[in-house]
Amino acid sequence: MKKIDLLLSGIGGQGVILASNILAEVAMDFKYDVKKSDVLGMAQRGGAVVSHVRLADRVRSPLVQKGNVDVLLSFERLEAGRWVEHLSREGYAIINNQSVFPLSVSSGYEAYPLQEEMEQLFKTATKRVYFVDALSMAQDMGNRNVVNIIMLGFLSFLLPIDADTWESGIAARVPPIFRELNLDAFRRGRSEAEKMVGETNG
Amino acid sequence: MKKLLSGNEAIALGAFHAGVMVGTAYPGTPSTEILETLATFEGPYVEWSTNEKVALEVGMGAAYGGTRALVSMKHVGLNVAADPFFTLSYTGVGGGLVLVSADDPGNHSSQNEQDNRHYARSAKIPMLEPSDSQEAYELTQLAFSISEQFDTPVLLRSTTRVSHSRSVVEFEERDVVRNSLPFIRNPQKRVMIPAHATPRHIAVEKRMQELERYSEEFHYNQMSINDTNLGIVSSGVAFQYAMEVFPHASYLKLGMSYPFPEKLLRSLHSRVEKIAVIEELDPFLEDILRKFGINPIGKRFFPGTAGELNPDIVADGARQAGLLSAPPLPHITRPPDFPLPGRPPGLCAGCPHTGAFYVLRDLGFYHSIDRPGITARDKVLAGAKKSGLIISGDIGCYTLSVLPPLIAMDTQTCMGASIGVAIGLVRSGIANKVVAVIGDSTFYHSGITGLIDAVYNQTAVTIIVLDNNSTAMTGYQGHPGTGISAKGQITKVVDMEKLVRGVGVEDVQVVDAFEIGTIKLAIRQCIERNEPSVIIVRGLCPSRSKRRGDQLAVDINKCDGCGACLRLGCPAALRRDEKAWIDTSQCLGTICALCQQVCPKEAIALQISEEVKV
Numbered sequence: 016m017k018k019i020d021l022l023l024s025g026i027g028g029q030g031v032i033l034a035s036n037i038l039a040e041v042a043m044d045f046k047y048d049v050k051k052s053d054v055l056g057m058a059q060r061g062g063a064v065v066s067h068v069r070l071a072d073r074v075r076s077p078l079v080q081k082g083n084v085d086v087l088l089s090f091e092r093l094e095a096g097r098w099v100e101h102l103s104r105e106g107y108a109i110i111n112n113q114s115v116f117p118l119s120v121s122s123g124y125e126a127y128p129l130q131e132e133m134e135q136l137f138k139t140a141t142k143r144v145y146f147v148d149a150l151s152m153a154q155d156m157g158n159r160n161v162v163n164i165i166m167l168g169f170l171s172f173l174l175p176i177d178a179d180t181w182e183s184g185i186a187a188r189v190p191p192i193f194r195e196l197n198l199d200a201f202r203r204g205r206s207e208a209e210k211m212v213g214e215t216n217g
Numbered sequence: 218m219k220k221l222l223s224g225n226e227a228i229a230l231g232a233f234h235a236g237v238m239v240g241t242a243y244p245g246t247p248s249t250e251i252l253e254t255l256a257t258f259e260g261p262y263v264e265w266s267t268n269e270k271v272a273l274e275v276g277m278g279a280a281y282g283g284t285r286a287l288v289s290m291k292h293v294g295l296n297v298a299a300d301p302f303f304t305l306s307y308t309g310v311g312g313g314l315v316l317v318s319a320d321d322p323g324n325h326s327s328q329n330e331q332d333n334r335h336y337a338r339s340a341k342i343p344m345l346e347p348s349d350s351q352e353a354y355e356l357t358q359l360a361f362s363i364s365e366q367f368d369t370p371v372l373l374r375s376t377t378r379v380s381h382s383r384s385v386v387e388f389e390e391r392d393v394v395r396n397s398l399p400f401i402r403n404p405q406k407r408v409m410i411p412a413h414a415t416p417r418h419i420a421v422e423k424r425m426q427e428l429e430r431y432s433e434e435f436h437y438n439q440m441s442i443n444d445t446n447l448g449i450v451s452s453g454v455a456f457q458y459a460m461e462v463f464p465h466a467s468y469l470k471l472g473m474s475y476p477f478p479e480k481l482l483r484s485l486h487s488r489v490e491k492i493a494v495i496e497e498l499d500p501f502l503e504d505i506l507r508k509f510g511i512n513p514i515g516k517r518f519f520p521g522t523a524g525e526l527n528p529d530i531v532a533d534g535a536r537q538a539g540l541l542s543a544p545p546l547p548h549i550t551r552p553p554d555f556p557l558p559g560r561p562p563g564l565c566a567g568c569p570h571t572g573a574f575y576v577l578r579d580l581g582f583y584h585s586i587d588r589p590g591i592t593a594r595d596k597v598l599a600g601a602k603k604s605g606l607i608i609s610g611d612i613g614c615y616t617l618s619v620l621p622p623l624i625a626m627d628t629q630t631c632m633g634a635s636i637g638v639a640i641g642l643v644r645s646g647i648a649n650k651v652v653a654v655i656g657d658s659t660f661y662h663s664g665i666t667g668l669i670d671a672v673y674n675q676t677a678v679t680i681i682v683l684d685n686n687s688t689a690m691t692g693y694q695g696h697p698g699t700g701i702s703a704k705g706q707i708t709k710v711v712d713m714e715k716l717v718r719g720v721g722v723e724d725v726q727v728v729d730a731f732e733i734g735t736i737k738l739a740i741r742q743c744i745e746r747n748e749p750s751v752i753i754v755r756g757l758c759p760s761r762s763k764r765r766g767d768q769l770a771v772d773i774n775k776c777d778g779c780g781a782c783l784r785l786g787c788p789a790a791l792r793r794d795e796k797a798w799i800d801t802s803q804c805l806g807t808i809c810a811l812c813q814q815v816c817p818k819e820a821i822a823l824q825i826s827e828e829v830k831v
Contacts, residue, residue, distance in 0.1 A: 026560070035381070040221050043385055046641070049221060050349065052382040054325070061788055061803075063560040075460040077382035080528045082545065096557050112429050117560040121791040121800075122783055125558040134553050140550040 018071035019101055019174065020079040022098050025090030027055065027062045027114055030163030034088075035169060036039040040138075042070045044146035045176045052077035063094055088170050090149075091115050092133050099140050107149035108137050109169055110119060111162060127217060145169075147212050161200035168204020172212060178205065222386045224379040224458065227350040228317055229254035230388065231357030232287040235313070236395040239279035241272035243244070243662065244691035245778065246293030246326040247380040248319035252289055252696075256703050260393065263702045265688075268632070268662040269294035273301045273316065280314040280370075282601045283398030291318040292333045295632065303340045305370050307417040307629050308407045308612055312398055313364035315357065319375045322497045324527030326690075328612065328631060330523065332498035332575055337372045337428055337475040341421050343428050344372040344475040346452040350384040355749055356437065357473055367431070374474075376455040376497065378525065390456050429476040437472020447540060448489030449500055450513065454526075459495040461528040462535055477505045486511055493540065493597050495519050497526050514538050564617055566789035567805030569685050569730035569756025574618040575785055575815065576737045577652065578625040581606035606744070607649045608641055611664070613633035613656035614690045615683050622786045628652070635662025639678045650744040652679045657713065658696040661767045663718070671749040672721040679743040682728070685714060685758040695762040708740070713774035717751045724748065730756025766807030768824040771797045775820035782812035783820065797821075 021038070025031040039051045047070040054065050067079045067171060077105055080102050087108045089095030095110040110133075119125040137144040149165040164185065171181045182198055189197045222230065228251050228566060232240065240263040242252035256263045258459040266272035269290040276288035290298060293316050302316070319334070323326040337344035345360050347353035351445045353375065360371040405413050432438060444465045451459045452471040459468075467483045471478075486492055493514040494503045499522060503515035516522055518538035519531060535541035563573050610616055610626035619626040628638050639653035655664045660682050671678050688694040695701035700710035717725050722745060728735045736754060743750040757764065776796045783790055789803035797820070799812070 036221075036440070039383060043219065048383040048385060050382060051221075051376060061565075062562050074384070074529045075457045075464075077378060077384065077457065078453070078527045080461070080532070082550075084397055093557060100552055102550055116675050117558050118560075118563060118786075118788050118791075119558050121793075123792045125556070128553070132553075136553050136718065180280055 016070075016072055016175070017055055017087070018069070019055055020084050021068040021070075021086045021088060022079060022084050022101055023066040023068065023088045023090070024094040024098055025064055025111075026094060027064050027197060029064070029069070029090045030160065031064045031090055034167050035068050037185060037188050038129040038170070039068055041176060041181055041190065042068075044184055045180050048072060048074045050074040063097070065094075065098065085194040086170060086173060088167070090166060092130070093117070093128060096128060098137060099136055102140050104141065106141050106143065106146040107173055108141055110137070110144070110146050110167065111149040112168055113162075117217075145208075147204075147207060147211070152207070153200065154183035156196070156203070158196060161197060164197045164200040168201040169208040170204075172205050172208030175181055209215045218390055219385055219387050221353070221383050222350045223250060223381060223383050223406065224347065224375055225250035225319075225381070226254045226263055226315060226352050227353040227386050228289070228357045228373065228375070229258075230386070232285075232361075233258045233261065233353040234359040234388070234391065234393060234411075236285055236393050237287045237356040237361070238284035238312075238395055238397070239286040239349050241266045241275045241286070242289040242291075243267070243269045243272055243294055244658075244688050244694040245294050245319075247321060247377040248289045248291045248294070248317060248375075248690055249691045249694065250380070251287070251317055251319075252703060253692075255281055255287065256705075260395070263703045267697060269298040269532060270301060273298040273305070275312075276300060276314055276316070277308075280310040280312045280398050280820050284312040284395070286314050288310065288314065288366070289319070289735070292318055292320040292331055293326065293327060293329065294318075295333055295336055296331075297632065299336070302336065302342075302370070304409055304414075306340045306342050306421055307409055307414055309368035310364055310370060310751075311400070312396075313361035314370045315360040315364060315373050317375060318375045319377070319380045319680065320533065322521070323375050323377060325377050328629070330498060333372075333374055333499060334474065334501045337374070337500070342370055342372050342471060343432075344374055345472055346374050346474050347379055347472070348456045348470075349379065349382070350386045350435070352472065353379060354386050354388060354760055359437070363431075367428060369424055369428075374453070376454055376525075382454075413797070424713065425476055427528065428656070429479070432473050432476050432478040433480050435473045435478070438478050438481060439472075440468065440469045440485055441470070442467045442485075442488055444491050445488055445687050446490045448485045448492050449495055450485070450492065450496045455495050455531075458528045458531045462541065463532045474502065479504070479509060482506065482509060482511070491540075493519070493538070495531060497521050497528070518768065549781060555783060558623050561620060562617055563786060563788060564614065565760055566803040567759035567809040568614070568787075569754070569758065570615040570618065570683050571623075571785055571787060572730055572733050572811050573654070573683060573754045574615070574623045574625040575738055575811065576706070576733060576740060577608055577654070578623055578784075580740060581608060581625065597783065606650060607637045607647070607651045609639040609642060609651060609653045610656040611653075611659050613659055613683075615654065615656055618781055618786075620786075622784045632659055633667060636664055636667025636679060636680055637679070639680070640667070640674070641678045643676050650679070652681060652740070652744065654681045654683065657684040657686065657698050658694075659680060660713070661697045661711065664718070667748070668717065668751070669720050670721070675748055677747045678749050679740065679746075681740070682713065682751060682753045684732075684753050684755045686755075687758045687761050689758045689761065693758065713753060717753070722749055722751050724750035725753070726751070727753045727755055730754045730802045731809050731811060731827075733811060759809075765805050766809070768801055768806045769799055769804060769810060769813060769821055770801075770824035771799055772822060774821045775818045777818055777820075779817065781815050781817055785811055785815065787812060
């Protein structure tokens, strides 16, 4: 199978690690060799989080290389910007269009990058950049905590792993009472990708 | 069976399948999950030990008693355990004993980047180095066999990228066989008086020679000959990076990197044009090669003596050394040409450490800086303490108080050092008052001995113990003061206040972590005394307790934007439109209320209705 390198970035508390664990295990169910490596700051909450996930027939390094990332799946705009150099020219950038201000911004010492700056940055990097309103989709569903599964749903549309493997993988890895909610979130994310990616590809 | 496991989980599973009966550890990133995982299995006795030295001693006792023991710690933990570690090499084991040292190249969460491979050489103990989770699982099991076969402890050396990466592990579920050997009396071997230790040292040297022969045959020391232009010597995760960059080179891949298999190296050397060593941190393998008269391409091109390696660094080094002709991957995007604000770690909203540091900063720096608006009363107090406080810090979440806006720590080196350093600062004869600040888990770990020193020598030092009832930074593990065991069961609490009084501290106060005025009063009293005093500042870790109080809000009609509340460094106390603003998604409200206490305008109050909410 063709190798796929992914970076998942976001902020502590957004479910980045859970999402990358589900992705890695679903890929393993789909017979990929998998390695992943997470970097968490020292803070328990609110710090930057990045997870390297690598899928191939045989994976060596648990860390991705610059210029080699096939999909950057980011849960927050600023945290997407940090990893733009890692994208390959053909890579996909899927960015939850949400901004969470770091303390230095909210206390007035630094400026948060403008939406236009960020869009321009990614457009020069790749043609395949998608800003997804995952937070408002999650709020529509009545639960902000499913942003990560909506993002996984979007991602699933781009990967060769079939939807059934995804759904059974998710169902097995979330608490039973949240199973339907998460599967619904996954499907919404996937159909959003169908709309957004399908349009540009079509 | 196939599972995606972290290196730490794989080590625990390997130890469990090897029939380990005793697991001990003190929490420390990146090693913590080893014991946490072992604690989930039925059978082995597990404990959070008071510190790493005790952990190893308990493991030693278990091995002497004939069972297999796993002892895990972070790299700097082995410094604490080094005393028993060196002599355990002489006494040998009984049941197998494996010590896991999880090093932290890149300093993700540590005070230094020491390379613990040196410990294997200086203590004359064999060392295994897994490069992913599958090897971590397999090598842990083999480590127990080697330990028993050669009557030696075995060092299993992991790093952050092995411990905290997840990869596929294939294993068979099976019944665990737990062999228990009898305790055999042998004082000549286990009581290390000089008359016994000298012959044991000779036995250790003989054992190392046997292990050298074993290392040549060891299945995980693999030589593979492919492209003969380049032979690479590597171990641990660095091997995986090397394979990424040089998939077709010849290799000597070391699963046992000490003792080093010289014959395998010479065999590789005779069959390839050039030899390179790719390793993280110190030139440990490179120095061994030089000792054998082989000059490899090493640290000159593949840095990482400071910092960790990654495939990009290995590829860059390879290009500079002329080993790789391929250019960097094409079309690398330029970095953003506008600044990206960082997200440095900080204390959480509602952290019980914030108040004490706010007060320390206030007492330590405020009075020494003349600023507009200083009151007459404060000026009098400033006269009494114009040289300010020196704050001797320790290891835990609270070390983050060194960052702005608190900036309330002057020294910090290792676990428990705060008290000894504070004593030394007082004895140096400086005019400043000295305060030691230490967390509860760190206090039990190695603060007590410093405290006893202060009492015995009657040094006038103020010791603040920040008691949040948890080892919070590594993920809320239990410690002797919590009354919760490593298995999550209720156990005896070692009462901190009684302990402190018991060693002879007369002046002991327990104050609420969320009462700024009380903390300030206590510190002011203590620093004027001529004997050691202890203030226990007590409050639960909010990330663990998940408690919330009634919501607070800023009355924007009263707030004049002075920023007093912002100096707490609380991530929920923010600025919006030149006024203070409370982020209610993070604020813990009335159970903390520090901002309410420091607000000079009384602008922070209970959120009574939607109208007050901004």
